[in-house]
Amino acid sequence: MKDPRLRLLAVAALSVAAFHSVPGALFALLWWLVFGRRTAVPPAVALFLGVTTVLAALAASASGGDGPSYLVRCGAVFVIAAHAHAAQRDGDLLDLGAWLGNRAGCPRAGFDLGLVGELALGSIAAAADDLERIRFAAEQKGSGPVSRWVAVGTALLFAELRRSRDLARNLAVRGYHGGGRHDPVFSSPIADLPAAVAAISVLIAAILAPHEFFILSL
């Protein structure tokens, strides 16, 4: 999907549908199979998300909750999130925020909202690089697993705070005082309409689906 407005709408609908119920999660996964492009998620991230989901499901089961349902629903949410992340292009959030602000009559607030989104996404990429370097640096010293992860957490937090401060200074030095004006131009949304309509249909189906038809129902 090239139009960020429709992509955001689809991702929001699919995420709500997937977390709402097991049928919704299955419908969302079906949508991903039909419309989602192949998403390249680093193996370490996929492993981390997979293990986290399974552990959370086991914990839910052990505490009397519905572990299998949680596993399917959260798994589907992660798949949709990975698809959204892979489909994201630089400037999408700024375009989206500015468009929303322009439509709502508050262009400066929309610009700020979009800029915050872009900066947040940029910092995620930078944090992933930092994480790799901090982990390797601690490994070189022969730190044990516990102290290694404590070091990773501390250094990562500090590095992100310093990057944010430096970025804020750079913006201020270059005359940014909040808000701006941007009139984004989007490619024709016609090609994205089927995927967007299908995503809304998934949400409606998830809400209306008779849960008893499914083996893994809530």
Next chain:
Amino acid sequence: MTAIILERVVIERGPLRLEGDLRLGPGLHAVTGRVGSGKSTLALALAGGIRPAAGTVRLEGIGRRLWVGHDPVVHLTGGTVAAEVASWRVEPDSLLSSLGLADRARDDPFHLSLGMQKRLVLGCALAARADLLVLDEPFASLDLPARARLERALTARDGTTVVMTHADRHLPPGTTRWRIEGGRVRPEGP
């Protein structure tokens, strides 16, 4: 005699692809290249932090490898400056005196300025006596006296030292120079 030898090595990281056949023997080597050319990626690969997608990395006479990134914060694990030095398996008192940080021994290393953090981490790495030392942009964030001290320390070091840098004017005579261009690491001559 120490050397790291890369034979038909291919390193891939996201959209970046680096190829090279190189032998880095004893002494000081400098790798230059434009921003984004892959210097930091090559530094991690030399130190063993990234596994090449193809080719072979051979080590001769190298036991301990150490990498120092351009941001010193990624290396800080000690609760105090003295503990940070000890975490590199280096005796703190004499090193902190030589770095001019003796009076900060009990401070949190995160509370030091960026330049002090850089001096601390580089001092520890140089004192740790690794057979292969890989430094990514070591001259950045250092003042002129500290840069001059680093130049002298790099010249005096045993083993193989590889420096990734933009600031090649700080490199001492006799440095073996390499350049990354078009995804290949090529020799530039001494």
